[in-house]
Amino acid sequence: MLNLAALRSRVLQRLAPLLGQRKVRRGGAAMLFFLLITLLITIEFVPQRLNLKEGQVATEDIQAPHSITFEDKTKTEELRRQAASAVRDQYDRDPLVSGKVQQDISATIQGVREVQSDDKVDEGTRAGRLGEMLPFALSRETLVALSRPAPRSLEQLERVVNGLVAQAMDSEQGITPDKLESTKAGLVEQVTRLGLTRPYQELGQGLIRYYLRPNSFFNAEKTRLLKEAAMDTVPPQMVTIRQNEIILRPGDVVTKEHLAKLEALGLTQRALPWKVVLGSALLVALLMVVVLLYLYQQNREIYQHAGHLYLLGIIVVVVLAVSKAMTAINIPQWPELGNLVGYMMPVAAAGMLVAILLDPRLAMLVVAVISFLVTLMTNGQVRFGLVALVGGFVGVYSVSRLSQRGDLVRAGFYTSAASAVAILIMGLLGDIPYGLMIASGLGFGMINGLLSSILTIGSLPYLESTFGITSAVHLLELSHPSNPLLRRLLTEAPGTYHHSIMVANLAEAAAEAVGAESLLVRVGAFYHDIGKIKRPYFFIENQMSAENPHDKIAPSLSTLILTSHVKDGVELAREYKLPRSIMDIIEQHHGTGLCSFFYHKALENGHPENISEDEFRYEGPKPQTREAAIVMLADSVEAAVRSLQNRVPGRVEAMVRKIIRDKLMDGQLDECELTFKDLDTIASAFMQFLSGIFHTRIEYPDLSREMERRRTKGAGTRKQLARRSAGG
Template sequence: MLLVVSAGVLVWVTASFVVSFRRSPPPVHMVVGERADSNIYSEVPFRHNDLVQTQRQRRRAAREVLPIYRLNPPAVEATLQRLSALGEALRAPAGGAEAPRPAPKADAVAPAPGAALEPVDGLDADTLEALRLAVAEPTRFRTLRDLVRDHLNRGVIEERELVTLQDVEAPTAAVTLLNDQVGTERTSVLRTDDLRDPRRAAATAAAEYASRFPDTTPALRAGLETVLGRLMRPTLTYAADATERARRQAAAAVETVTRFVGANEVLVLRGETVTAELLERLQRHQQELHLRQTTQSGWAGIIQGILLCGVMVLSAGFILSVVHTGLLSDGRLLIMVTLVTVVQLLLSRVVADLHFLKSGSSFFLFPLLPLAFGAMLLAPLAGLRAALVSGLLTTAVAAWHVHSPESFHLCVTGTVTCLLGGALMRRARRRAHLIRTGTAIFAAVLLLELLFSIRATLPPGALWRSLAPLATYALGNAFGVTAVVFVLLPLLEYVFGAASDLTLVELSDLNHPLLKRLQLEAPGTYHHSLTVATLAEQAAEAIGANPLMARVCAYFHDIGKLHQPEFFTENVAQGVNPHRDLEPRMSSLVILNHVREGLALARQYKLKRPLREAIAQHHGTSLVYFFYRKALDQEKPGQAVGESEFRYPGPKPRRKEVVLVSLADTCEAACRSLEQPTPGKIADKIEELFNDRVRNHELDDAELTFSELTRVREAMVRTLSTMMHARVPYPKESDREGAPVQAGAAATAAEPPPAAAPPA
């Protein structure tokens, strides 16, 4: 009783803490695109990020970044090489190279000049002569070459790009010149007015040349403009990648703009469409409320939460005492259910708090809450009823803690996921069943979210935009919880000695070392265990118990007979009776000892608690009547025979599956002793055995109703009648002498086996 009270108090304190300490304020339940159905006012002053102004400033900062142009040194060198080649060609003697031709007349066809002389093609003779004289003097040519190099290094740009930069409507004042061809990046800023296209750069260079050499004739200057205009190529190329990178860095450097909002100010007007900025403002307001509200407002609210949690915990305990009578009396099981419930309460609270610290809206909260965690973990270990009671309790506490107008939505989601998770995990026998459970929870959560999201204020477009995040959160929740359950399940089995169907499937392997020993060392007991397993499984199916657990418990219930298998009648060889020379008390001691030896083997092989219960309880406190009666017949004067020496130590069977194994064990052994068993004899015998068990109070602790007991009896009668039916005699072919030979179960005579101990 003390353990029950302690468990209830622990759950109550945890639930009270969850709903009272720093309880979440009522969250908004909106998405972008939804229309507000009422005015929303601020309750506390707060600061929020002005997303619109921040984006505006970041776009402005990005626009202010100057276009970046990269200098192309190979283009500079190529132009200079062409200029040097032209100079050499002009300085060459008349016979050494093809001389440039003067401009042909209109009716003449000009020959194609050489590659080096292409820039001077078409010039008149006076201009050519002036160019030869200028080139022939090394000082003048070197000056010309230096002027060309300077203009090329300053930057020559394509004419159409220069027109774009100097556009009257959106002029660009300057550009950034990037020279990264010299091993390190060097940048400089050039005014747009200082940029030149090839034609203007050639004219400027010719003018500077003329200013340095005053004797330059107009013909020479014009020739230089023409030749240099043909030689010069753009040396600046637009660096789109560098420009974009610089603009991103400039935008990122802009700090987020914050705005102050006082208390009682309008956050959203009724009918206003929720934008990303409005939603961010609402969420920041909810986060500020969450941080400021360290406890629920007022002592009245705290007391209300504590009393409400107490009522819910008491109701849950009462329901468990009615629907799961063995839970409150099973210490280990009660502790496990209590711990899982406490963890579920705290886990839901932590997930909700983390969500509200990031977002003030509960629109995506419900798919995130792991409400099915406790039910999925408890269903295979403590049963579906305990799992559902725990799951519904934690769902109600979570709904009270969230304190949202959508609490009914949360209750429905939690109830459905607990029902689905518990029902599917209750009989999960393979890893694929875990995947099935996760998929079902994901589909249920997503469907419920879509159904609850259909409302007048939410346009279809906003719902479709929210579908992807809703599906992502639901998927992560479902399979995240499934993965955690898969990891924790064996840990809880080890700590509390419970057995899930996943473990029972492993134990049902007939190649288990104990079962292999039983098959080799006690084949009669092995066959008896298989028969008992079939009977118990059929009975479990009839009353809705766990057929797999009943079968596995039956496999191992008589492993204690491995200690002295020859003393049990199913293993006695023909004509051998080991009890013939033993006192009844000694024979009874050998029979009773198989329970203690079985428990020792169970501990050695680390069998789960339900199997150990089947070994210890399958005989309850029944009497080894055969040897007790024999002791009474051999009783000597002055020597009293006490029943306690011939009774099993117990305890009486409690778990449904163990009760079924106990009944199946008794019925199979007794019906084997019937001569010429018929369905009528089997039914009478089984009814007698069941009545004896009830009359002797062996089923007082059993978790069975009389209705279930009737269905169990009918199932065992049906199964044993089909297993022990008589075979029809069949004739054999006559031998060569014509003597007919009869064979068959009804025509074969066999000597009765020697008297031995009754089946135990």
């Protein structure tokens, strides 16, 4: 027992470094998601279908739950095989072979003729020469007979043999390799019936056996093309089944035709072939690679963030699991409706969650992938995939620009409407009765949208907190004035609250101009000075009286109090559980800037050699993002412009550009991604916003003089009326 425990301990110690590696963790998570998705789209966890086999006897009535037209693949394949088998094999003929064979035969006969005509040697010698000359063996008796001169017999033999060869080779199909021996046998048999003497029959048969060869060769490619063309002429054999049509009655023997109809209606329970599982697994792997390649090319930040990839996988798996559960719903009383429950699959929830938490463009791709998987999961019923695709796209579009929390609810209604329209269109294409089509479109479409919205709203807070993502919905909640921390800022530091509102407006305008996250900038500006709640009256915007507490303390202590509001703000943000992105803006909105007023005041108080500039700087860090840098610039600009006495446009613009230039020269913008072009755009956005606040006003006349003039005019009018009355 101790040995096993020690062995297990050593194994865990060896595996711990391996499991801690980033690539291993990501690979394990990818494999887990791959297996889960493959199982969801291939395996039927709640089988509710008929388990019938060919030759089995039906025990109950089986009716078609809906109308369908499908292709009888077995019958179509049989007819196509028949059409292909009717096509004859195609051969290519070599026209030179026939002439060459006849030339070889004539040359051999000419040699025999020359031997016969040689009268200088005896008959035995001529027979020996014929045996050496002929390429095939003949008996000694035949050679002796052939050595005797017989010009007419040789001429007749040459004419007959060449005629037979030409006839065989010039036939419709010629001589093919597989028919060579049978053709030789047929020609040899014909030679015996030509009336030639036995020696010349044997010579002719030998010539045919030796010289005859194929002149027609099989063309596999041409034959294949013709067979395929013949198969293509056979149209698909379509079978139409009407709703409530009886497929099987009690006592009927199940045939292939019955099984084909039941399979088309989705009523059969088939054993899951490994080929289907393998194909589905490869397809899932391919789709995962496509999504990862898209992220690598278009959104490297998500690709490199393991948590975001895990979040994406969880969303896909959960939505597919819910969709799988939808397909298991069975309504015995209304089988027609039971075959339409797939329209309720909440694919739009995946699109909305990915759009809110990660990226709207990625959400579009995810919706397309899930819709494709839904089609596979429902045995190729494209109607469910198309409805899911339409609803998902509308859901992503509805939440891509959230401006308030009610937009999530509206997104659900938009998804419902889009799904209902798509279901109605699918009903028209599928020849569904109008009453059922309208009921399913309105009912299932509404359920689809509402379920997607409920899943999104319900799971959003948990996903945000688990993966540390700040969504637009959370930011909108934080921006509401009823937020406890903002209410504290309003009541305990009203000047800072007003200042934060102005900074938020400035920063939001600049963020929109440069393409930064404007909502994050606005909410971050709301909270950037919450640390001032602890000592509000040490900040000038909260000082209602002329008395300034900094006049009574040393500049170094004043600097310490001012700079501590950053640390106090981070502590409050942590206490109230603000998102990390907001805490970063709070921590970085002053960077390592210098408290120049108190620094110069300390220099004026004497002993400048003992004063270090670092003691009068904020602790930092410098802004790391464009959003934090924009809040820093807006904060400085708002405070500086508010302190201007004469706020004419020229002076305001000069002040704005000077502040941005000073921050740049001080190195406060070195660690963010703002470019010089961005800084110029930000300055223009600041000026456009400030010009709407500090615009030139109409100079109204002195109200006291205007009132005196009206009283004088009124008194003169009353005197004139009195004189007229007296004269009357």
